[in-house]
Amino acid sequence: MKRFAQLFTQLDQTTKINTKVNALAHYFQDADDKDRLWTVAILSHRRPKRTVTTTLLRHWAAEYGNIPLWLFEESYHVVGDLAETIALSLPPKESDQDQSLSYWIDFIKSLGALEEEEKQEKVLWAWRQLDDAERFIFNKLITGGFRIGVSQKLMVRALAKYTGMEENILAHRLMGDWTPDTTTFQDLIITADPSDDLSKPYPFYLAYALEGEAQDLGMPEAWQAERKWDGIRGQLIVRNGELFVWSRGEELVTDKFPEYKVLAERLPNGTVIDGEILPFKDGQPLTFNLLQTRIGRKNVTKAVMSKAPVVLMAYDLLEWAGEDIRQKPMAERRKLLEYAVADCHHEVLMLSPIVSFSNWEALAQERAKSRELHSEGIMLKRKDSDYKAGRKKGDWWKWKIDPLTIDAVMIYAQRGHGRRANLYTDFTFAVWDGELLVPFTKAYSGLTDKEFGAITAWVKKNTVERFGPVRSVTPHHVFEIAFEGINLSKRHKSGVALRFPRISRWRKDKPKEEANTLDDLKSLL
Amino acid sequence: MALLEFRKEGIYCPAADIYIDPWRRVKRALITHGHADHSRWGHQYYLSTTSAMPVIKYRLGDIRIETVAYGEKKYINGVQFSFHPAGHILGSAQIRVEHKGEVWVVSGDYKIEEDGFAEAYEAVKCHSFITECTFGLPIYKWKPQQEVFQAINQWWQQNKSEGKVSVLSGYSLGKAQRIIQNLDTSIGKIYTHGAVENVNEVIRQQGVRLQETTRVTAAIHKKDFIGHIVICPPSAMGSPWIKKFKPVSLGVASGWMMLRGARRRRAADRGFVLSDHVDWPGLNQAIKATEAERIFVTHGYTDIFKRWLIEEGYEAEVVETEYEGELSEITDSKEEKAEE
Numbered sequence: 001m002k003r004f005a006q007l008f009t010q011l012d013q014t015t016k017i018n019t020k021v022n023a024l025a026h027y028f029q030d031a032d033d034k035d036r037l038w039t040v041a042i043l044s045h046r047r048p049k050r051t052v053t054t055t056l057l058r059h060w061a062a063e064y065g066n067i068p069l070w071l072f073e074e075s076y077h078v079v080g081d082l083a084e085t086i087a088l089s090l091p092p093k094e095s096d097q098d099q100s101l102s103y104w105i106d107f108i109k110s111l112g113a114l115e116e117e118e119k120q121e122k123v124l125w126a127w128r129q130l131d132d133a134e135r136f137i138f139n140k141l142i143t144g145g146f147r148i149g150v151s152q153k154l155m156v157r158a159l160a161k162y163t164g165m166e167e168n169i170l171a172h173r174l175m176g177d178w179t180p181d182t183t184t185f186q187d188l189i190i191t192a193d194p195s196d197d198l199s200k201p202y203p204f205y206l207a208y209a210l211e212g213e214a215q216d217l218g219m220p221e222a223w224q225a226e227r228k229w230d231g232i233r234g235q236l237i238v239r240n241g242e243l244f245v246w247s248r249g250e251e252l253v254t255d256k257f258p259e260y261k262v263l264a265e266r267l268p269n270g271t272v273i274d275g276e277i278l279p280f281k282d283g284q285p286l287t288f289n290l291l292q293t294r295i296g297r298k299n300v301t302k303a304v305m306s307k308a309p310v311v312l313m314a315y316d317l318l319e320w321a322g323e324d325i326r327q328k329p330m331a332e333r334r335k336l337l338e339y340a341v342a343d344c345h346h347e348v349l350m351l352s353p354i355v356s357f358s359n360w361e362a363l364a365q366e367r368a369k370s371r372e373l374h375s376e377g378i379m380l381k382r383k384d385s386d387y388k389a390g391r392k393k394g395d396w397w398k399w400k401i402d403p404l405t406i407d408a409v410m411i412y413a414q415r416g417h418g419r420r421a422n423l424y425t426d427f428t429f430a431v432w433d434g435e436l437l438v439p440f441t442k443a444y445s446g447l448t449d450k451e452f453g454a455i456t457a458w459v460k461k462n463t464v465e466r467f468g469p470v471r472s473v474t475p476h477h478v479f480e481i482a483f484e485g486i487n488l489s490k491r492h493k494s495g496v497a498l499r500f501p502r503i504s505r506w507r508k509d510k511p512k513e514e515a516n517t518l519d520d521l522k523s524l525l
Numbered sequence: 526m527a528l529l530e531f532r533k534e535g536i537y538c539p540a541a542d543i544y545i546d547p548w549r550r551v552k553r554a555l556i557t558h559g560h561a562d563h564s565r566w567g568h569q570y571y572l573s574t575t576s577a578m579p580v581i582k583y584r585l586g587d588i589r590i591e592t593v594a595y596g597e598k599k600y601i602n603g604v605q606f607s608f609h610p611a612g613h614i615l616g617s618a619q620i621r622v623e624h625k626g627e628v629w630v631v632s633g634d635y636k637i638e639e640d641g642f643a644e645a646y647e648a649v650k651c652h653s654f655i656t657e658c659t660f661g662l663p664i665y666k667w668k669p670q671q672e673v674f675q676a677i678n679q680w681w682q683q684n685k686s687e688g689k690v691s692v693l694s695g696y697s698l699g700k701a702q703r704i705i706q707n708l709d710t711s712i713g714k715i716y717t718h719g720a721v722e723n724v725n726e727v728i729r730q731q732g733v734r735l736q737e738t739t740r741v742t743a744a745i746h747k748k749d750f751i752g753h754i755v756i757c758p759p760s761a762m763g764s765p766w767i768k769k770f771k772p773v774s775l776g777v778a779s780g781w782m783m784l785r786g787a788r789r790r791r792a793a794d795r796g797f798v799l800s801d802h803v804d805w806p807g808l809n810q811a812i813k814a815t816e817a818e819r820i821f822v823t824h825g826y827t828d829i830f831k832r833w834l835i836e837e838g839y840e841a842e843v844v845e846t847e848y849e850g851e852l853s854e855i856t857d858s859k860e861e862k863a864e865e
């Protein structure tokens with residue numbers, strides 16, 4: 001695993017894309033087929049099943065590191081990463097080895113069948129002979145959730161460099177429901193034929209946020225506008241009488257949405273639709289939160305389905321009559337999509353309506369209606385654009401509405417993680433309810449290091465009480481909090497829950513008395 | 526009456542009517558070392574070690590300052606004070622206070638490992654020990670500095686072979702000189718940012734030998750930096766000043782580089798774990814060596830470290846101070862900016 005650890009260090013030590021691609025391409029050259037495939041799997045978030053709970057790992061690490069568990073937990077809070085905390089807490093290694101990446105993955109998989117004591121013995125045996133960098137990787141593999149700071153796109157570029165194959169072909173081959181246990185590097189990458197795998201989706205084309213003014217995009221006639229719906233982007237595939245639904249995170253979510261089952265018979269074979277999985281009832285979209293509760297469940301019951309029924313809001317057609325039509329212009333694909341939806345004729349498959357506009361001013365007015373229509377803004381797609389793979393600039397733009405904002409008083413502060421572990425970066429904010437300050441949200445990002453430094457010094461001097469890592473502070477500073485949406489919530493004291501709250505600026509000009517009230521906040525519901 | 530008290534101005538000795546490293550203006554101040562958070566402007570009288578004085582004077586200008594040698598006993602109102610090497614930077618001291626048989630030690634900032642530049646740390650026995658704990662968590666364990674400098678020199682060599690300039694940041698007082706002293710000059714020349722070179726000049730004038738360095742000036746051609754190394758303060762890293770070095774590899778030398786998140790969030794190519802503060806094992810070793818029963822922790826992970834000490838059988842308390850430890854290595858220090 002030393003070579004993989006070396007790769008990881010190289011990737012971690014640079015912010016430059018080209019250096020990363022080269023390091024990865026070199027690694028692919030050096031590694032054997034098995035390690036190569038596992039590396040591709042890890043970088044596309046396919047990891048071995050978790051065979052040891054993190055609770056056990058924490059206990060063993062504290063014990064072997066000779067520190068009390070609470071101190072390990074405090075360290076974890078500062079580091080912010082369990083695998084790293086464990087690696088940093090252990091004593092130096094006792095012996096040496098150089099087994100392959102696949103060896104250690106098989107080792108981790110083999111733990112599943114063991115009793116707790118045997119697991120501990122084996123994990124300690126591994127820790128004793130791995131060096132710092134290898135321990136970190138071993139811990140990452142065993143705890144799952146290995147993120148390396150390499151996007152799928154970057155990995156595909158490196159693979160293309162190594163294999164000499166085209167990037168979009170590789171991206172397509174890497175999608176789908178494979179694991180290193182069900183295929184080989186040769187079968188999956190080199191000799192694979194896309195039609196081998198009926199479930200295989202296409203890479204999603206993702207839009208960037210519009211940077212300048214809409215009018216800078218040129219002639220309105222060249223563009224198609226749609227609403228940006230607030231659900232889960234998904235791809236619906238019907239091939240050979242079977243239905244597959246993929247979420248944008250490349251997860252197969254067919255079972256989570258039984259509503260779509262009927263489409264397997266109603267859509268012709270060889271159809272792939274790109275759309276939004278959208279909770280929808282009585283002619284209008286429901287809040288995204290409802291969808292989230294649904295995804296979290298193991299079993300989708302009748303009750304859940306009637307509370308948050310979904311439709312597929314169709315945006316685009318990628319495959320039709322078994323043919324990949326992504327290279328056809330948007331306008332042509334749209335015509336085919338309209339036909340496909342009409343022909344299917346089922347309420348669960350809806351067509352994302354086109355917002356017609358003759359000038360940019362008119363579209364801006366349409367955009368202003370977004371909130372009442374429960375949409376996030378406007379999507380702009382060039383009528384002659386093909387369907388690209390990944391996040392690309394130029395042909396597709398999302399023109400989101402501006403966030404909602406509220407001025408709130410900071411009442412609690414908590415230390416940050418990692419580099420910011422000595423700074424107070426996590427704050428709880430409150431609004432006025434009569435004479436009382438009612439907490440309604442937490443927010444952490446949005447200030448500069450300098451501002452965090454200043455607020456940290458202030459927090460230290462104005463602490464009222466301490467609760468572990470949290471301090472309550474004298475209500476004094478007002479911050480503007482931006483957020484994307486607001487919903488009623490029984491779980492929160494304030495009765496509301498925000499979506500994506502963040503600090504947008506420090507209102508040094510405002511005394512605390514002038515912060516907003518709970519009524520102001522609820523008026524945004 | 527305790528021998529030392531904690532007041533809003535700083536650590537105070539009532540029997541001698543004198544402060545140690547105060548952060549507000551006072552009449553008389555004992556100074557552990559020249560870093561800005563310990564040696565502040567505006568006191569009417571300063572006392573420091575002989576080797577710390579030149580830098581303090583250079584930074585604070587026209588002040589009334591007296592000096593003592595390490596170990597020399599100084600009596601103020603009948604209270605005995607002495608300064609002992611803290612191993613943190615050149616001239617840094619722990620201050621020992623003795624009165625009527627009771628002994629307290631104020632650690633200032635300190636480091637156990639001998640770095641070949643700062644006077645080597647010396648354990649001082651006491652009843653009460655006031656210690657920093659900047660890195661008071663078990664995850665902070667430094668590698669021997671020899672290993673770190675080997676990595677730094679290798680990185681420099683690699684950059685040179687790729688036709689790049691190496692730029693390495695470290696606090697201009699202390700860290701910078703420690704780095705300079707340990708660079709392998711068979712690889713190339715050492716250039717310095719003005720803030721670093723100003724300190725170098727002060728230190729050389731007091732008779733301390735330092736490897737040869739060249740101040741970066743506008744007169745030097747861009748091409749002339751290729752293959753060489755430039756030492757600068759952290760605040761220079763994000764400034765336009767850095768743009769004159771191209772192609773470049775940026776390095777950061779700081780204890781905070783221990784954590785992956787910190788390394789990644791710096792817009793640097795390499796992070797080297799190098800600190801002038803004690804690590805976790807060092808901290809525990811130092812406290813044990815003082816044989817003190819009462820420990821006051823001043824800055825760093827104070828709450829956590831206090832709890833640990835109590836479980837280890839010490840009497841421990843947290844003292845709120847305005848010392849920053851190595852914080853200025855990661856946030857911009859105003860003072861360093863002014864020196865640019």
Ligand SMILES: [Zn+2]
Nearest residue numbers: 558560613634
């Ligand atoms: Zn210092």
